[in-house]
Amino acid sequence: MGKQTLNDLRAFMVVAARRSFVQAAGELGVSRSALSHAMRGLENDLDVRLLHRTTRSVSLTEAGERLLARLRPVLSDLDHALDDVAREDEALRGTLRINGSDGAIRQLLQTAVPRFLAMYPQMELDLVADGRFVDIVAEGFDAGVRLGEAVPRDMIAVRVSEDLRFVAVASPRYLRKHGRPAVPDELQAHRCIRQRLPSGKRYRWEFARHGQSFTIDPPGALTMDSNTLMIEAALEGLGIAYVPEPYARDAMARKRLVAVLSDWCPLIPGLFLYFPGSRHIPAGLRAFIELVRQLPGSESTPST
CATH class of the missing domain: 3.40.190.10 (Periplasmic binding protein-like II)
Known part of the structure; x- marks a missing residue:
C-alpha cells in the first residue's frame, strides 16, 4: 500500500463527502491543519493530485473521483468483515x-x-x-x-418449498348437484368462487396441458380475498375454488373436497x-x- 494508512483513506472519504476541510476536521476530531497535512501526505505518497483546494471549498480531481469510487466498496466490505469478527463469538440478537x-x-x-x-x-x-x-x-x-x-x-x-400447483376443488355435494367439469371451458357453466387480488383485480384462473394454455375469468356470485376463506366456501358447497394446493390438501385427504381438472393444473415455481x-x-x-x-x-x- 505504501505509507498511506487506513485512517488517511477514511479521512479522504470524509473530506470528499463534506467538500470542506473545516467540516471534515470537526467530524474526525482533528485540527484543520492536521487534516490538510494528512491529505498532502496521501497525495505525495500516491504521486497524484486528489483534491482541488480554494479558500472556501474543496473538490475532487478526476483521480480523486476514481479513488473515491474504488474506496467505497472496499472500506464498506472491510467494516462489515471487522464487525462480523467482533461479533463472531457473541450470541445473535x-x-x-x-x-x-x-x-x-x-x-x-x-x-x-x-x-x-x-x-x-x-x-x-x-x-x-x-x-x-x-x-x-x-x-x-x-x-x-x-x-x-x-x-x-x-x-x-433461496427456495423455501418445492414447486407447487393451484388446484380447482369442490365439495362432493356441489359436484353431485352440478356435475364435474371435464375441460376448463366447462367452468363457464359452473358457480366459481373467485378471488380478489390486493391490487383490486380479480385473479384469472390459469390452466395448461399438452402445450395448450387457458386463462379464464370464471363466472360466480361469490368473490373473496382469502385462500383460507375460499376453502371454507367450497366446503359449504358454494362453488369451485381455485387455490394453492397446500390450502386444500387436508380437506382433499379427508374427502371433504375433490379436485377437478387435475390434468390441467401444472406445477409452478414454489x-x-x-x-x-x-x-x-x-x-x-x-x-x-x-x-x-x-x-x-x-x-x-x-x-x-
Whole structure:
C-alpha cells in the first residue's frame, strides 16, 4: 500500500463527502491543519493530485473521483468483515423482519422458524403476513417470501418449498348437484368462487396441458380475498375454488373436497425467501438463510 494508512483513506472519504476541510476536521476530531497535512501526505505518497483546494471549498480531481469510487466498496466490505469478527463469538440478537403472503409465512412457521428460535433464543422474528406485494427495502424489511414468479428480478432468492400447483376443488355435494367439469371451458357453466387480488383485480384462473394454455375469468356470485376463506366456501358447497394446493390438501385427504381438472393444473415455481444482494446481510438474516438452505430441495439463485 505504501505509507498511506487506513485512517488517511477514511479521512479522504470524509473530506470528499463534506467538500470542506473545516467540516471534515470537526467530524474526525482533528485540527484543520492536521487534516490538510494528512491529505498532502496521501497525495505525495500516491504521486497524484486528489483534491482541488480554494479558500472556501474543496473538490475532487478526476483521480480523486476514481479513488473515491474504488474506496467505497472496499472500506464498506472491510467494516462489515471487522464487525462480523467482533461479533463472531457473541450470541445473535436483534430483530429480523420478514414480509410474505399468508401461505408463505405459514410455510416458514412449519419449517425454519421453530429451529431458528430454538437455536438463537435472543433473536426476535417479526413476520408480517401481507396480501399486498411490497417493496421490502423501502418498507424496512430484511427479507420477503413469495412465489418464485413474484420475486423481483434484482433479488437473491433461496427456495423455501418445492414447486407447487393451484388446484380447482369442490365439495362432493356441489359436484353431485352440478356435475364435474371435464375441460376448463366447462367452468363457464359452473358457480366459481373467485378471488380478489390486493391490487383490486380479480385473479384469472390459469390452466395448461399438452402445450395448450387457458386463462379464464370464471363466472360466480361469490368473490373473496382469502385462500383460507375460499376453502371454507367450497366446503359449504358454494362453488369451485381455485387455490394453492397446500390450502386444500387436508380437506382433499379427508374427502371433504375433490379436485377437478387435475390434468390441467401444472406445477409452478414454489416459495422463495428473497433479499437484496446489493447491501450488507445482517448476521441474523444470514443465520436464517442458512437454515432455509438446509430445507429439502432448497437452492439459492439470483432472481431472473
